[in-house]
Amino acid sequence: MAPLSPGSPAPPLEACGIDNKNSCPTIWFCARMAPSKTHRARNDPMAPISRRTLLGAAAALPLAAPALAAYPEQPVRVVVPWNAGGLADVLIRILAQPLSAALGQSVVIENRPGANGAVGTQAVARAAPDGHTLILANAETHAINPLIYPRLAYNAVSDFTPVTLFARGPFALILRPGLGAEDLAGFLGLVRSRPGQVSFASWGIGSTSHLAMEALAQQAGLQMLHVPFTGAAPASTAVFGGQVDCMFLNAGPAEALARDGKARILALGAAERLDLLPNTPTMIELGVPVESGNWFGLLGPARMPASIAQRLATVMAEALAAPALRAAFRGQAAIPAATSPEETGRFIAQDAARWASVVRDLNIRLE
Template sequence: MRTPIARRAMLGAGATLAIATPAFAFPDQPVRIVVPWNAGGATDVISRALASAMAPLLGQPVVVDNRPGANGAVGAQFVASARPDGHTLFVASAETHSVNPLVYSRLAYDPVAGFEPVTVFANGPFALVVRSGLGADTLDAFVTLARSRPGQLTYASWGIGSTSQLAAASVIQHAGLDLLHVPFTGAAPAYTALVAAQVDAMFMNAGPAEALARDGRVKILGIGSAQRVPLLPAVPTLRELGMPLDAANWFALLGPARTPPAAVARIAATSSEALRTPSVLEVFRAQGIVPVGLSPEETRTFITADREHLGPIVRSLNIRLD
């Protein structure tokens, strides 16, 4: 799902930012990181780990504020309207800043003009998994089975227009498959349906995929990252298996538009340093998340490229969510 520009932007674990931390009085109050999803999900978990590591480096509390709703739009609108002083940040993702602008004709926030890029801090590769008992334990076997039963195999996602659907659509288009899409209202019910053999396949986050595969409840066919991930070292990438595709979500810190450059630089540098702490690395590894650490300008370029890349996929599926 990533463009060549985007793939180069994903720097991997241990990446650092060559940004000098200026000496100025920021922050002078607690910093709030708005997560536009419910507590307990992967985005929330990694954001809290990052916030905890950033707090001592900034000398101020860093609190996570969950504001779910409208596919991330509730939290995005809140931050876009916040005072642009660096003390309110947003955890953006492909859903909020690449997909939403493509599937909604009207948004309550402007994903470009409403935000100041700070850093892409993580890459969350998706794993392509199939239900236990499907009889396809490799990607080649799954493709062969799907081609022999056009329109009969099903794949789940955590919603119409979600990154899980778009990842599957990329594989379907590349391999010339005919699969039936079964959207759910979130990741948890989609996972439950897969384990219960109500659907045949899906792209899911690497952390849950590893846990379910360890218990024998699903079979992982491939990982959608440019390189193998530490959590699943034996699982080949889609590229290794002959599919030149990436399937992943990304996570970025953004501030409201007109956030002072000095504050942006301080947050970006602090985030980069926090990503190297053992506590953050352990949480990320358990979730199958890869630390990144892009500069503000690289972040702006990356988000633009990702949105442009996903446009043709969304248009081919004729997705509108108004």
């Protein structure tokens, strides 16, 4: 597939009301900005979990007691709208045991991939709003899909009840063995010398991995060939197998590939270096102002009682505060975070607004 052509420039920095380079919660990407302008939003809902968050969530529970008396009455099903083995799937399986213990019911993980996450997400939108069926959401399901699918079978706002955001996962730029670039500068020079010939994989048209590379191409003046796959696993397999040249991959799986000698990591799309990859620079450090990655959260169907959403958010925050679980997340290069249902809804709305200009610039429309 030929690369999508860049469109008009993004809105000015001031439009997003962000001024602190160390507090930006949006791991979509901050392309087209000078390195000194990389930023995080005020009142960051994805900031590390605070004591205030836990206490505030707990304080709301007495008001919800009548509706909670019988919840949960059966196993809680979390639909993961992507293939098994991706970062979202791994993280929710890490959370399943502590959530099950706290709720007194099994937490069942069900993978329902398809259409950039739309298939599984639509199924949850139609489920009973009793708190026993939840969707694992991210930027693709609730910010990007509504922009690229004109006939999307769900409304990302009105068909869901926000529960909580629980993690963000920065991307790493990886190359296939033998491509011939030793660092980011060498890679950019290589791509410029072969316009339209260097290929990149993604886990689907309009996915965050796709748009992150398009952002890099816009920022650095590159022409690349997009090769979409149906998931992160087949996309990364194509890279380390030598069929595709590069991709943006979640940093945890990227670290494992690099450790096994299957791929080279050039740089991180994070705002700062990660514990798992302390010697890997960020693209911002290297003078390329692109920040890329994703966020992950839980939502229920519309009309799910607020008391149940709050109960789930509280249980999630308590689980995410455990040192062992936080260490497990760090081992996947994921950054734990917890938000209230209200904060979650606001964050998703803001993220959708940010993605709108990106998708419009690239003119992506899917049936």
